[in-house]
Amino acid sequence: xxxxxxxxxxxxxxxxxxxxxxxxxxxxxxxxxxxxxxxxxxxxxxxxxxxxxxxxxxxxxxxxxxxxxxxxxxxxxxxxxxxxxxxxxxxxxxxxxxxxxxxxxxxxxxxxxxxxxxxxxxxxxxxxxxxxxxxxxxxxxxxxxxxxxxxxxxxxxxxxxxxxxxxxxxxxxxxxxxxxxxxxxxxxxxxxxxxxxxxxxxxxxxxxxxx
Numbered sequence: 353x354x355x356x357x358x359x360x361x362x363x364x365x366x367x368x369x370x371x372x373x374x375x376x377x378x379x380x381x382x383x384x385x386x387x388x389x390x391x392x393x394x395x396x397x398x399x400x401x402x403x404x405x406x407x408x409x410x411x412x413x414x415x416x417x418x419x420x421x422x423x424x425x426x427x428x429x430x431x432x433x434x435x436x437x438x439x440x441x442x443x444x445x446x447x448x449x450x451x452x453x454x455x456x457x458x459x460x461x462x463x464x465x466x467x468x469x470x471x472x473x474x475x476x477x478x479x480x481x482x483x484x485x486x487x488x489x490x491x492x493x494x495x496x497x498x499x500x501x502x503x504x505x506x507x508x509x510x511x512x513x514x515x516x517x518x519x520x521x522x523x524x525x526x527x528x529x530x531x532x533x534x535x536x537x538x539x540x541x542x543x544x545x546x547x548x549x550x551x552x553x554x555x556x557x558x559x560x561x562x563x
Contacts, residue, residue: 382416394532395555396525406521421520422513425453439469439480439491454523455516459502468494529554 390408393401413420419427428449436442447462457463472490473480480487499505504512532554 382412386412386415393555394525394529394557396522396529398555401555402518402522402525405525406517409521409524410517420513421517425449425516437481437483439482439488440466440473442482443469453520455519459504461498461502461504464498464502465495468498532557 386408390404392405392408395401410420412418429446432449433442433445436445443462443465447457450457450462469480469491472487472494475490476484476487480491482488536554
């Protein structure tokens with residue numbers, strides 16, 4: 353490789369980094385621009401506040417060309433499970449991802465899926481590998497039974513996605529409320545704020561003032 357080749361690749365690398373930086377900067381500015389126009393109430397216990405926050409964040413993602421929460425989760429699943437050969441580790445990894453995201457399994461679907469896997473592996477008399485088409489077909493058939501029992505239908509996926517968005521929005525508002533309360537406690541201990549009101553309802557705060 354010649355010196356000129358090295359210079360070219362060095363230039364190309366810098367251009368790629370610059371383009372990535374510009375793209376991230378543009379997305380950030382787009383997001384901030386939208387957030388500055390919306391009044392967000394920090395009240396995770398108020399369904400209306402959660403719904404509004406979810407709609408605002410959806411607008412942010414659409415305008416800034418970001419992944420939706422469900423798309424982001426699917427992307428994470430693809431990345432973290434691509435090298436997993438067996439079905440059991442795959443299902444356990446899905447559970448780990450769910451827990452890390454702060455999502456709940458209110459229907460108890462995970463336990464039923466593991467039970468279904470136990471049943472299939474008992475029938476196969478061996479651990480189920482993901483490249484075992486016959487075995488995976490058996491497992492998916494069991495999953496279909498579970499979905500039917502739980503009332504989960506493919507045509508209802510948009511509804512489930514909306515519910516997911518609301519669940520995540522509530523979790524984010526809870527985290528935001530926690531951060532705000534901690535910041536307020538820290539501020540109260542500072543000398544210059546000793547004459548300020550002792551308590552402020554976070555629901556009355558306008559986060560646009562902090563952007």
